[in-house]
Amino acid sequence: MNTVIFRTIAPILVAIMLVFSVFVLLRGHNEPGGGFIGGLIAASSIAIYGIAAGVKEVRKALKFDPIAIAGFGVFIAAFAGTISIFYQAPYLTGIWAYFEFEGKKIALSTPLLFDIGVYFTVLGTISTIALALEEKEEKK
Amino acid sequence: MEEKANYEAAVKLPVAMIDFATGFADWFIILPTIIALMGAALLIMLRFNRSIQPILTIIFILTIIIIEINLLLRILALGPQSMTMGKWLPPFGISFTVDIFGISFALASALTALIVTIYAQADLAKREVKYGFHSLLLLLLAGVSGAFMTGDMFNLYVWFEVMLIASFGLIIMGGRKIQLDGAIKYGFLNFLATSFFLIALGLIYGLFGTLNMADISLKAANAPFGPLASIGALLLLAFGMKAAAFPVNAWLPASYHTPHPAVSALFGGLLTKVGTYALLRSLLLVMPTARDFLEPLIAALAVITLILAPLGAIAQTNLRRAIGFLLIGGIGSVLVGLAVPNLRGVAGASIYIFHSILTISALYLVAGLIEKIMGTEDVRKMGGLYSASSWLSILFLVLVFAVAGLPPFLGFWPKLLLIEASLERGEILLIIALLTNSLLTAIAGSRLWAHIFWRAGPEGANSEQPNEKLQPLKTKDKWLCSAPTTILILLIVYFGINPNTIFGLGRVAALDLLNSDRYVEATGLAKPDLVTMPQLGEEGEK
Amino acid sequence: MEIALAILIGMFFAVSIYLLLSRAIIRMLLGISIFGNAVNLLIFTAGRLTKETPPIVPMGEEILLEPFANPLPQALILTAIVIGFALFTFLLVLGYRAYQELDADDTDTMRIAEPERAPRPPLTY
Numbered sequence: 001m002n003t004v005i006f007r008t009i010a011p012i013l014v015a016i017m018l019v020f021s022v023f024v025l026l027r028g029h030n031e032p033g034g035g036f037i038g039g040l041i042a043a044s045s046i047a048i049y050g051i052a053a054g055v056k057e058v059r060k061a062l063k064f065d066p067i068a069i070a071g072f073g074v075f076i077a078a079f080a081g082t083i084s085i086f087y088q089a090p091y092l093t094g095i096w097a098y099f100e101f102e103g104k105k106i107a108l109s110t111p112l113l114f115d116i117g118v119y120f121t122v123l124g125t126i127s128t129i130a131l132a133l134e135e136k137e138e139k140k
Numbered sequence: 141m142e143e144k145a146n147y148e149a150a151v152k153l154p155v156a157m158i159d160f161a162t163g164f165a166d167w168f169i170i171l172p173t174i175i176a177l178m179g180a181a182l183l184i185m186l187r188f189n190r191s192i193q194p195i196l197t198i199i200f201i202l203t204i205i206i207i208e209i210n211l212l213l214r215i216l217a218l219g220p221q222s223m224t225m226g227k228w229l230p231p232f233g234i235s236f237t238v239d240i241f242g243i244s245f246a247l248a249s250a251l252t253a254l255i256v257t258i259y260a261q262a263d264l265a266k267r268e269v270k271y272g273f274h275s276l277l278l279l280l281l282a283g284v285s286g287a288f289m290t291g292d293m294f295n296l297y298v299w300f301e302v303m304l305i306a307s308f309g310l311i312i313m314g315g316r317k318i319q320l321d322g323a324i325k326y327g328f329l330n331f332l333a334t335s336f337f338l339i340a341l342g343l344i345y346g347l348f349g350t351l352n353m354a355d356i357s358l359k360a361a362n363a364p365f366g367p368l369a370s371i372g373a374l375l376l377l378a379f380g381m382k383a384a385a386f387p388v389n390a391w392l393p394a395s396y397h398t399p400h401p402a403v404s405a406l407f408g409g410l411l412t413k414v415g416t417y418a419l420l421r422s423l424l425l426v427m428p429t430a431r432d433f434l435e436p437l438i439a440a441l442a443v444i445t446l447i448l449a450p451l452g453a454i455a456q457t458n459l460r461r462a463i464g465f466l467l468i469g470g471i472g473s474v475l476v477g478l479a480v481p482n483l484r485g486v487a488g489a490s491i492y493i494f495h496s497i498l499t500i501s502a503l504y505l506v507a508g509l510i511e512k513i514m515g516t517e518d519v520r521k522m523g524g525l526y527s528a529s530s531w532l533s534i535l536f537l538v539l540v541f542a543v544a545g546l547p548p549f550l551g552f553w554p555k556l557l558l559i560e561a562s563l564e565r566g567e568i569l570l571i572i573a574l575l576t577n578s579l580l581t582a583i584a585g586s587r588l589w590a591h592i593f594w595r596a597g598p599e600g601a602n603s604e605q606p607n608e609k610l611q612p613l614k615t616k617d618k619w620l621c622s623a624p625t626t627i628l629i630l631l632i633v634y635f636g637i638n639p640n641t642i643f644g645l646g647r648v649a650a651l652d653l654l655n656s657d658r659y660v661e662a663t664g665l666a667k668p669d670l671v672t673m674p675q676l677g678e679e680g681e682k
Numbered sequence: 683m684e685i686a687l688a689i690l691i692g693m694f695f696a697v698s699i700y701l702l703l704s705r706a707i708i709r710m711l712l713g714i715s716i717f718g719n720a721v722n723l724l725i726f727t728a729g730r731l732t733k734e735t736p737p738i739v740p741m742g743e744e745i746l747l748e749p750f751a752n753p754l755p756q757a758l759i760l761t762a763i764v765i766g767f768a769l770f771t772f773l774l775v776l777g778y779r780a781y782q783e784l785d786a787d788d789t790d791t792m793r794i795a796e797p798e799r800a801p802r803p804p805l806t807y
Contacts, residue, residue, distance in 0.1 A: 038340070075185070090225055092225045128485070317783055338725070394796050397795070456803065
């Protein structure tokens with residue numbers, strides 16, 4: 001697996017996949033996509049980088065512990081539901097805010113925040129598993 | 141044109157959303173679960189910061205306790221409370237519906253979790269804190285509170301799984317070989333139990349087209365009997381397995397003695413009780429017809445569980461395994477309440493669950509202290525603890541009396557209610573089983589007490605010589621372990637001497653379980669006469 | 683169609699229970715995994731089989747057009763699959779660790795927590 005071609009291509013591939021994962025995350029509300037799939041794509045890019053550059057490099061590149069990323073995701077998702085407390089609505093009610101940006105109408109919402117939480121949870125969990133498995137391979 | 145007319149008719153339909161404002165007080169229904177969940181997430185982010193973990197955990201649990209006391213008082217004054225997520229109308233959104241039955245157990249669990257957190261500080265290894273003990277504990281608490289408060293069957297399943305994942309993490313924490321062994325049995329059988337629950341959920345959805353508990357309870361009255369009975373049987377199997385009732389109890393004595401004593405206390409106090417809670421909730425409130433059909437089976441299981449479990453405890457030489465069997469005996473008492481569903485029976489079962497949460501946790505905590513002083517888990521190698529720590533001997537004896545149901549401790553009152561209830565119905569066999577269980581539990585417990593505390597030294601020729609292997613507790617252990625355990629036991633003694641509060645709570649809980657009107661009203665659903673049950677097969681042919 | 687699916691679910695259950703009755707942990711894992719699939723199929727069938735149109739409101743419409751697939755069983759199954767996947771992964775790793783540390787794939791030889799020759803309880807008192 002550790003060929004020169006793969007090692008050269010991997011960083012570019014990872015960058016494209018990460019951008020694509022964010023794209024999938026953001027188009028999720030009205031079209032197929034969302035935090036879960038986006039997170040899976042991002043996690044697989046992390047796994048590819050792990051195979052190409054080694055687990056140590058990935059951990060350095062990630063900056064944060066993958067489990068902590070997952071915890072952050074759960075926190076964000078649970079927090080997204082509590083915003084509706086200020087609107088006298090029950091937990092997890094979708095709150096929407098619209099604003100203009102360069103002539104286009106942009107919609108921000110708590111479901112999006114929730115989806116970002118899901119994205120980070122999936123990314124953190126799956127990359128923890130993937131990195132643990134790759135670490136075991138490296139030791140052999 | 142026709143399409144357009146259809147379209148206009150559809151638009152005029154009322155939107156299935158709540159149109160009234162949700163007050164801040166209603167948020168108390170969901171806050172305990174969210175705080176525990178967010179706390180768990182926060183602590184996993186901070187897992188390398190060891191010193192802040194216990195402080196934050198205790199702050200979170202204290203907040204949860206304060207909120208739950210407020211909620212309890214509110215429910216006492218105003219009746220069951222409900223909140224449906226995402227502003228959807230009840231059967232469409234997921235409801236959290238809390239009545240006295242749910243909130244009192246949630247409160248007892250939060251209290252137990254607080255005491256276990258303090259207890260665990262004494263000898264939690266650095267590695268275990270880093271591994272996420274506090275985070276998993278809060279996650280477990282989130283699962284337990286969610287399960288006690290949710291008003292939706294599928295959501296109950298989700299909270300069961302949250303609990304299961306957290307308990308997986310806790311049971312293998314430390315990674316000794318014996319824990320791997322216990323975790324495998326625990327994991328497989330509990331996973332299987334939740335899968336059975338999921339089968340029942342699939343059938344419930346197929347039969348009623350809804351998963352909201354209040355909605356099902358309305359529709360169950362005129363549902364076809366056959367499918368309903370099989371759903372009831374599946375639920376009995378699934379929750380019976382979770383609660384460790386005979387004959388699906390084998391996983392409990394195989395696993396509960398393997399982890400850290402604090403974890404054992406948490407599991408013994410919380411996990412099986414959620415199983416019994418779900419059993420009472422689903423078979424009494426949601427589907428009473430299914431329970432009526434299963435009554436002879438439940439009674440038989442109750443009798444066998446009541447008698448066999450303490451016999452198992454007598455035969456054990458491992459201290460915490462013996463306590464595991466005593467715990468199973470208590471599940472039998474709850475099943476008696478399910479078999480005689482009059483006011484006293486159900487109140488007795490509810491109070492028994494409350495008693496069991498506190499008492500079994502305390503028993504495991506004391507067992508942890510005993511093992512710490514003795515340096516062994518084997519009762520045969522113990523002895524002479526009375527001279528070393530007479531305080532501990534009093535605590536253990538109080539707990540043995542409480543578990544056996546001897547007055548004046550907390551365990552006596554639910555047993556009295558259960559016996560009265562069985563007398564009302566003329567179920568002599570159940571009374572005999574309850575009394576035999578008390579006698580056998582007292583024998584098993586007092587034998588343990590005699591072996592650990594009374595005799596001078598370990599078993600064998602020199603059992604009358606003083607035991608020299610005793611390691612006195614360090615001052616840190618004394619304060620961090622003994623003090624919270626004592627507070628828990630004082631609580632048990634207080635409720636035993638002063639049972640009026642819990643009698644009142646138990647009565648309201650039983651009334652609401654036996655008559656679902658107030659529960660359904662709180663959810664905001666229509667009265668039964670408006671609901672028609674679709675005939676089976678009609679939809680399938682479409 | 684329901685009958686065919688019911689038979690299929692029955693076969694899944696039969697296979698998984700046969701595997702679960704085995705003493706080898708790896709077979710039990712396969713059994714658990716098939717069991718989960720059987721349950722998911724059961725929920726799917728119990729939610730009534732409808733046309734395979736996705737339940738998405740088309741452009742310009744306000745409500746769903748008949749016929750559409752029932753989205754609720756799909757949501758339930760998705761949740762169940764994700765949870766089942768997490769627990770299955772845990773059990774898989776646990777089984778592997780147990781195989782390494784206890785040197786046992788056979789549950790009969792896994793007797794540390796429950797000693798095979800349990801000591802007799804003390805006879806005094």
